Amino acid sequence: MLEQKKAYKTPVEDLGEFALIEQLTKSVIATLPSTLHGIGDDAAVLKHEGELVVSTDMLIEGVHFDLGYMPLKHLGYKAVVVNLSDIYAMGAQATQVLVSIAVSNRFTLEAMEEIYAGIHLACKTYGVDLVGGDTTSSKQGIQLSVTALGIAPKSGPIMRSGAKEKDLLVVTGDLGAAYMGLQVLARENEVFKVNPNHKADLDPYTYLVERQLKPEARKDIIALFQALEVTPTSMIDISDGLSSEVLHLCKQSEVGCRLYEEKIPLDPQFIAVCEEFNVDSTTLALSGGEDYELLFTIKQADFQKIKANPNMTVIGHITDKSDSVNLITRGDELIPIKAQGWKAF
Amino acid sequence: MLEQKKAYKTPVEDLGEFALIEQLTKSVIATLPSTLHGIGDDAAVLKHEGELVVSTDMLIEGVHFDLGYMPLKHLGYKAVVVNLSDIYAMGAQATQVLVSIAVSNRFTLEAMEEIYAGIHLACKTYGVDLVGGDTTSSKQGIQLSVTALGIAPKSGPIMRSGAKEKDLLVVTGDLGAAYMGLQVLARENEVFKVNPNHKADLDPYTYLVERQLKPEARKDIIALFQALEVTPTSMIDISDGLSSEVLHLCKQSEVGCRLYEEKIPLDPQFIAVCEEFNVDSTTLALSGGEDYELLFTIKQADFQKIKANPNMTVIGHITDKSDSVNLITRGDELIPIKAQGWKAF
Numbered sequence: 001m002l003e004q005k006k007a008y009k010t011p012v013e014d015l016g017e018f019a020l021i022e023q024l025t026k027s028v029i030a031t032l033p034s035t036l037h038g039i040g041d042d043a044a045v046l047k048h049e050g051e052l053v054v055s056t057d058m059l060i061e062g063v064h065f066d067l068g069y070m071p072l073k074h075l076g077y078k079a080v081v082v083n084l085s086d087i088y089a090m091g092a093q094a095t096q097v098l099v100s101i102a103v104s105n106r107f108t109l110e111a112m113e114e115i116y117a118g119i120h121l122a123c124k125t126y127g128v129d130l131v132g133g134d135t136t137s138s139k140q141g142i143q144l145s146v147t148a149l150g151i152a153p154k155s156g157p158i159m160r161s162g163a164k165e166k167d168l169l170v171v172t173g174d175l176g177a178a179y180m181g182l183q184v185l186a187r188e189n190e191v192f193k194v195n196p197n198h199k200a201d202l203d204p205y206t207y208l209v210e211r212q213l214k215p216e217a218r219k220d221i222i223a224l225f226q227a228l229e230v231t232p233t234s235m236i237d238i239s240d241g242l243s244s245e246v247l248h249l250c251k252q253s254e255v256g257c258r259l260y261e262e263k264i265p266l267d268p269q270f271i272a273v274c275e276e277f278n279v280d281s282t283t284l285a286l287s288g289g290e291d292y293e294l295l296f297t298i299k300q301a302d303f304q305k306i307k308a309n310p311n312m313t314v315i316g317h318i319t320d321k322s323d324s325v326n327l328i329t330r331g332d333e334l335i336p337i338k339a340q341g342w343k344a345f
Numbered sequence: 346m347l348e349q350k351k352a353y354k355t356p357v358e359d360l361g362e363f364a365l366i367e368q369l370t371k372s373v374i375a376t377l378p379s380t381l382h383g384i385g386d387d388a389a390v391l392k393h394e395g396e397l398v399v400s401t402d403m404l405i406e407g408v409h410f411d412l413g414y415m416p417l418k419h420l421g422y423k424a425v426v427v428n429l430s431d432i433y434a435m436g437a438q439a440t441q442v443l444v445s446i447a448v449s450n451r452f453t454l455e456a457m458e459e460i461y462a463g464i465h466l467a468c469k470t471y472g473v474d475l476v477g478g479d480t481t482s483s484k485q486g487i488q489l490s491v492t493a494l495g496i497a498p499k500s501g502p503i504m505r506s507g508a509k510e511k512d513l514l515v516v517t518g519d520l521g522a523a524y525m526g527l528q529v530l531a532r533e534n535e536v537f538k539v540n541p542n543h544k545a546d547l548d549p550y551t552y553l554v555e556r557q558l559k560p561e562a563r564k565d566i567i568a569l570f571q572a573l574e575v576t577p578t579s580m581i582d583i584s585d586g587l588s589s590e591v592l593h594l595c596k597q598s599e600v601g602c603r604l605y606e607e608k609i610p611l612d613p614q615f616i617a618v619c620e621e622f623n624v625d626s627t628t629l630a631l632s633g634g635e636d637y638e639l640l641f642t643i644k645q646a647d648f649q650k651i652k653a654n655p656n657m658t659v660i661g662h663i664t665d666k667s668d669s670v671n672l673i674t675r676g677d678e679l680i681p682i683k684a685q686g687w688k689a690f
Contacts, residue, residue, distance in 0.1 A: 036396060041502075042432075042505070042581060043432055043434070045502050046398075051390055052392065055387060056445055058481050064481070087388055090387055098492060100490055137405070243543075327425065
């Protein structure tokens with residue numbers, strides 16, 4: 001995984017932009033009725049019923065990822081998935097993506113094909129159409145930009161601003177693992193740089209590494225809301241860390257909240273590796289980013305519907321704004337939460 | 346214009362991502378009924394009737410622009426405009442844009458505000474809403490990514506693929522000036538590097554420089570089609586040069602064409618400066634990019650409707666595919682057109 005040994009031979013500059021785009025997108029077939037025309041014109045043509053949601057994100061080499069441990073196919077996959085996560089965070093169904101890539105001339109056609117293999121796989125996995133993008137050269141490294149579109153539920157999109165006092169605060173999956181996966185990969189990469197014969201044994205870290213390299217967006221949760229007949233009052237995805245997202249949600253809903261340390265869902269592997277690295281698991285679960293889980297609030301009356309579901313954990317409740325945003329520790333201390341989320345600057 | 350003397354003092358890293366975004370977008374007000382929720386949630390929420398068109402482009406420092414002569418405000422303006430041009434090329438009305446910017450830490454808040462001033466001005470000028478984006482750090486230079494959305498006319502979007510034999514080939518405005526503007530700016534920038542006291546006299550080049558630094562998208566032409574009751578059979582915008590776009594249009598329409606050298610509209614200043622630079626004006630009009638004019642085809646029956654309009658020039662006609670794509674020179678020679686358009690690689 002830490003090495004890429006395929007023969008990457010064809011410089012992209014030999015092809016020119018149009019031939020490159022044709023090569024990379026020739027296998028793309030629009031699958032959704034809402035995609036009237038995909039790649040190939042000045043713009044894609046779509047026909048949606050209802051409210052559209054649209055979101056965009058950039059991924060910059062050296063800032064958001066390191067090709068020392070991020071395989072190109074995973075990069076393409078992750079770039080799409082992190083954008084889809086924003087669509088699901090609106091309670092919406094993702095439908096289309098546009099992907100732009102700038103690469104320096106050290107990249108080959110074969111390398112670009114690897115990235116696109118990941119993009120195509122993500123589109124197939126989540127049932128979205130790749131309908132456009134841009135391919136250009138960069139001065140240095142890879143920059144990706146993805147725009148994702150989706151359709152809000154008939155009851156309307158779920159905004160960050162809808163949480164009300166006494167609502168329950170719920171999180172999907174478990175937190176912190178993606179960040180610890182990054183720490184593991186960074187450590188192995190440093191060892192590899194010093195000793196290129198070093199064989200990384202990542203077996204004890206499989207879950208963490210997968211959370212970092214191949215994150216998934218919680219499309220399944222949107223379906224689950226329907227099945228359980230639960231409509232969250234507010235929702236946000238956890239890309240920058242739980243602290244940061246709780247603060248966003250409370251700020252935009254004009255509420256406070258109490259979040260219980262003992263309730264934060266942690267994977268056993270995450271806990272074990274936090275011990276190995278001698279770091280505090282709660283701190284990392286609060287401030288480590290890239291989990292792409294969903295954080296949402298529900299009315300107390302809906303608690304019965306979700307309480308048996310292993311994908312969802314109630315971690316706190318919404319309070320009046322004057323109470324501000326607090327963590328209740330295992331020792332029953334009340335600590336104000338400040339953003340410690342991942343910062344791009 | 347070649348110097349920026351404002352005091353740029355506040356490093357972006359002092360603010361953090363969220364404060365920066367808030368600062369840059371606090372004045373944004375959604376103006377269109379189709380914008381239900383703009384910036385501030387995981388995704389924007391839009392409600393469109395009819396067919397949606399969507400397009401995206403990246404602009405990379407050192408590839409697409411040089412801050413040596415591109416003022417930051419113009420950069421923001423141009424980034425939006427070149428994307429709107431793709432929307433108008435579908436015959437559509439542009440409605441919303443999302444703008445992502447990655448900047449290295451050499452940039453300050455004040456520099457970012459300059460870029461955003463250009464973005465806001467373009468949005469106001471074209472009547473579109475800024476509804477989202479991403480702001481992050483880069484390893485080197487500025488990278489921008491813009492996604493534009495629009496609404497196709499009720500009769501449907503105008504595709505590249507609709508040209509038919511005997512249709513007339515029409516171009517708006519004049520060609521080549523933006524490319525010559527770039528040559529002028531690059532020359533002045535080289536002189537400035539050698540002699541920082543050099544005062545550029547750009548008076549003889551005003552039109553060319555403006556075409557390069559402050560291009561406009563042809564929203565007016567879409568309105569003109571309605572007023573003249575003309576529906577083009579095919580359309581594309583001229584971003585990579587006339588040759589390249591004619592080839593795209595003919596390939597996707599499965600037709601050939603004859604394009605007459607003497608008909609290509611050139612501005613007198615462009616002709617004069619081509620002489621000064623000792624370059625062939627036809628070659629540059631064919632292969633120089635960034636004019637953001639529209640190239641389209643109409644039925645012969647519509648000729649009467651457009652012939653008196655100074656914004657539109659008939660430059661040729663569509664032929665059978667077997668005739669391929671040809672330039673008829675002033676000397677009545679027939680020369681096959683090959684793409685010489687601007688290449689990003």
